[in-house]
Structure formats: C-alpha cells, structure tokens
Amino acid sequence: MKNISIPEPCSENWNEMTPTEKGAFCQKCALEVIDFTNKSADEIRSILVQNIGNHACMRIKNTQLEELNDDFASWKIKNPQSFQRAWVFTLIVVFGMTLFSCEEEEEPIIENYQKVGQTILEEEASEEITTIDSTANTTDIAVEKKSTPTTIQVDDSVEYTVVGETILEECVVKDEMVVTGVMVARDVEHTAGVPMISREYDNYLIDVANDSDTYSFQEKKVITGLVYPNPAVNQTTLKVELPKRGKGQIELFALNGQKISTIYEGRMKKGESEYSIDLSGLETGVYLINVISGDMKETIKFSKI
Structure with missing residues (x-):
C-alpha cells in the first residue's frame, strides 16, 4: 500500500x-x-x-x-x-x-438479535413443449429456462448479481x-x-x-559521476550513481559549451550505471559531460589525448 x-x-x-x-x-x-x-x-x-x-x-x-x-x-x-x-x-x-488502563470492563450481554437484509431466492421451473412426429405420437420435451442476470440492492449498501441460484457479491477493498x-x-x-x-x-x-538526529529534511540528493580512464585515447567509460530512479539524459559538450552528442536519454535506475563513450571522432582537448535527472545535475570534465 x-x-x-x-x-x-x-x-x-x-x-x-x-x-x-x-x-x-x-x-x-x-x-x-x-x-x-x-x-x-x-x-x-x-x-x-x-x-x-x-x-x-x-x-x-x-x-x-x-x-x-x-x-x-x-x-x-x-x-x-x-x-x-x-x-x-x-x-x-x-x-x-484509557487504552492502557488495567480496569476490566464488563462485556455487554446480547439478548436480542436483529436480522438485517432480505433473503434472496429465485426458483426456476422447467417448461414442457409438446411435439407431434410423423406417426402422430406426441412427445413431451422438458426445456430448462435460462435465468437472466438481475442486479438488486440489499440495505442500500452491497450490490448482488443473481445468476441462476448463485449470488455473487461485489468485492470492496477498504x-x-x-x-x-x-x-x-x-x-x-x-x-x-x-x-x-x-x-x-x-x-x-x-x-x-x-528529530534531526534520526532524519534530516535538509539532506540533499545529488548525482555523482566519474570518467575513467581520464585522460583517455579513443574510448572511455562514464560511471554514474543516482540517488533515485527517473528519467534523465547524458550529453557530451565541448569546453566552449557547444553540444556534441547525446550519450543517453531515457529511464535511469537508482544506484550505479556505466556508459561507454566513443572518442574516436573527437579532437584532442578537454570535454564536459552533463548528467541531468529531475532537478539534479552533475558535470564531469575529462580530457582526450
């Protein structure tokens, strides 16, 4: 729940x-x-x-x-x-x-019972059909009537559906x-x-x-990230740790703020995740990786040599 x-x-x-x-x-x-x-x-x-x-x-x-x-x-x-x-x-x-009182209270004695509601009975009768064949003999065929589901109200609180002789009660979860x-x-x-x-x-x-010793409302949740190896040549790995799951994106930027590519976009799980990054098409220099999820953001700097 x-x-x-x-x-x-x-x-x-x-x-x-x-x-x-x-x-x-x-x-x-x-x-x-x-x-x-x-x-x-x-x-x-x-x-x-x-x-x-x-x-x-x-x-x-x-x-x-x-x-x-x-x-x-x-x-x-x-x-x-x-x-x-x-x-x-x-x-x-x-x-x-009074919940913690040790005094014993005398339990009330129930003398009268009141029956609430009504008894639901549905009686079905078989219907006979008389047929005449080629020899003029008559034959009685018993045909069972099919019951029609009927919804009725009992005590204005619980609905019952009557199907034949079976009573089905609607389930209510409270x-x-x-x-x-x-x-x-x-x-x-x-x-x-x-x-x-x-x-x-x-x-x-x-x-x-x-109780500030038990829990702090001011505890801020942040993303942590690490690029390794750093510096890197043609390939590197980004390790990200999220304090909670949610939608997010990881983007690669040049040092001047120009976006180069989107490394990942979609659902991100809570805890550690790793993302492989191909650097073969990049020139030597310093780059930035932005990790964003919800109201959290982390920027990781790394170098390509």
Whole structure:
C-alpha cells in the first residue's frame, strides 16, 4: 500500500486555473493548489508537516510521489523505534489513555438479535413443449429456462448479481486513510489534487521533523559521476550513481559549451550505471559531460589525448 497518493484526481485543467504565489487557485473547488513539481522531496515534506489536518491540494509529479513513498519505506526499516513511538502516539491521540488502563470492563450481554437484509431466492421451473412426429405420437420435451442476470440492492449498501441460484457479491477493498481537501486535476506526468495520506505517514512527518538526529529534511540528493580512464585515447567509460530512479539524459559538450552528442536519454535506475563513450571522432582537448535527472545535475570534465 502506498502511504501517500492521489487516487481519484478529477479533470480540471491546470492551465485554466488562476496563478498564485504557491501554485494556482481552482475556481471550481475554491482552493489554492500548491505546485510541488519544482520542489525537492524535503521541501514537500516540510510543507506537508505544516498542513497536517488541513485542506492542502497539490500538483505533483508521479515520480515525486514514488520518491516520497520510497523514502518512508527506507526510514521505517532504518528507524523501527521511531516508527513504534509514532504509532503509540497515534493510539493515544485516537483512543486516549484509557487504552492502557488495567480496569476490566464488563462485556455487554446480547439478548436480542436483529436480522438485517432480505433473503434472496429465485426458483426456476422447467417448461414442457409438446411435439407431434410423423406417426402422430406426441412427445413431451422438458426445456430448462435460462435465468437472466438481475442486479438488486440489499440495505442500500452491497450490490448482488443473481445468476441462476448463485449470488455473487461485489468485492470492496477498504483501507484506513486520512483524506483532506478536494480533487483537482491530472495529466500524464503530473497529478493534482488532495493527497490520501496514511496515519503512519502523518506520524512519520511529525517524528522526522522533530528529530534531526534520526532524519534530516535538509539532506540533499545529488548525482555523482566519474570518467575513467581520464585522460583517455579513443574510448572511455562514464560511471554514474543516482540517488533515485527517473528519467534523465547524458550529453557530451565541448569546453566552449557547444553540444556534441547525446550519450543517453531515457529511464535511469537508482544506484550505479556505466556508459561507454566513443572518442574516436573527437579532437584532442578537454570535454564536459552533463548528467541531468529531475532537478539534479552533475558535470564531469575529462580530457582526450
């Protein structure tokens, strides 16, 4: 389960909203939508902490949502004590100190039962057809009627489909989530609307914001790169390490800033990757390699001899 997501965004057009300092104002929902697309994960978490329990609609990249969930999963594994402390805090807030009381309460005795709903029965009868053959003999043929699927409503809450004597119940999956705000908009790479945030994630935000020794919102994620051999003759290798997966590109430039070629463009995985670079068509000199992924950028200098 994702601990932060926007499961049901609507189709309001972001470009038709009124621009504001934080993002845009949605006339339909009468709410300001915070634009997170140009913010880091740490900046997003800081704003989420400030808006816990309030209506906070957002416009965010799908890759940013993935990163927020990945960071929470890592924190939960590395800091089990903090996670347990946050969970206990939630129990106290929801149930109060009576949760830890040793007094035994007498269980109520159920004297009467109330039957809710209705019994669904469908009886099917066979239908006889009489035929007359060439010898004038009559023959009765039993033909079974096919039942027609019928959808009915029980207690205005659960739909059942009746097919013959089989009753099929529609499956409904529920999860305990905290929902604030109103859905706003969605496009291919961006989703706008209110986040659906689990209670665990809310407590994680509060805990890490108050405990700088456990986690730092100011920790900046960067790309690291290395070219080897350097200097190189006709062939060299670029080693890149990304703190998170995402779309990216690697480009080769001359020292004067002129672009020579695109080494790679597409999805880049988290962790280390290597790219072989052909230098046979280049003159002797110093060159630059730009690695860009999301809001991260790294420039590596190397020489050809």
